[in-house]
Amino acid sequence: GLSTIWSIYEVDNLNDRHPYAGADRVVYKDHWGEKPVQASINGMTWAALYVAANACIRDSGDEHHIYIEQFRPSKDDPRTLILTTGS
Numbered sequence: 551g552l553s554t555i556w557s558i559y560e561v562d563n564l565n566d567r568h569p570y571a572g573a574d575r576v577v578y579k580d581h582w583g584e585k586p587v588q589a590s591i592n593g594m595t596w597a598a599l600y601v602a603a604n605a606c607i608r609d610s611g612d613e614h615h616i617y618i619e620q621f622r623p624s625k626d627d628p629r630t631l632i633l634t635t636g637s
Contacts, residue, residue, distance in 0.1 A: 552604045557617040557636065564597040570623060570631055577624070578606035578633040581615060591631070603633050 556564070576599065579586040589605035591598050603618045612635075620634040 552600065554600075554604045554607050554616045554618055554635075556600055557619050558596075561596050564600060565595055567594050568596050568599055568621075570599075570621065572629055573623065573631045574629050576602040576606055576621065576631050576633050578603070578610055578635070580634065581607070581610040581612040588630075599631070603635075606633055607635060 571594075574591055575588050576591060577586050577588045581587075587606050587609045589602040589609070591602045599621060600618065603621075607616060607618075615635040615637050617636040618633070619636045621631040622634070624630040624632055
C-alpha cells in the first residue's frame with residue numbers, strides 16, 4: 551500500500567535495524583507545500599522509516615518527489631530525522 555519509491559540503495563533489507571536510535575519522527579520540509587509535515591516512526595527497522603516517509607510524502611501533497619533518498623538527524627532535535635526526496 552505504499553505509493554513512494556525506496557531509493558536508498560545502500561539498504562538491502564528493509565527488515566534490518568536502522569542506525570538512528572532514539573529517533574521517533576520523520577519531518578519532510580523540502581516539498582512544494584507551505585508547511586513541513588511529519589510522521590511518527592513506529593519501529594526500529596528501515597521498513598518503519600519507509601512507512602513514515604511515505605506518510606510524509608502523501609500528506610505533503612507533492613506527487614512529483616516520490617523517491618526516498620536520505621534520512622539525516624536534525625541538528626536541533628536528535629529525535630527527528632529529516633527526509634530528503636527526489637523525482
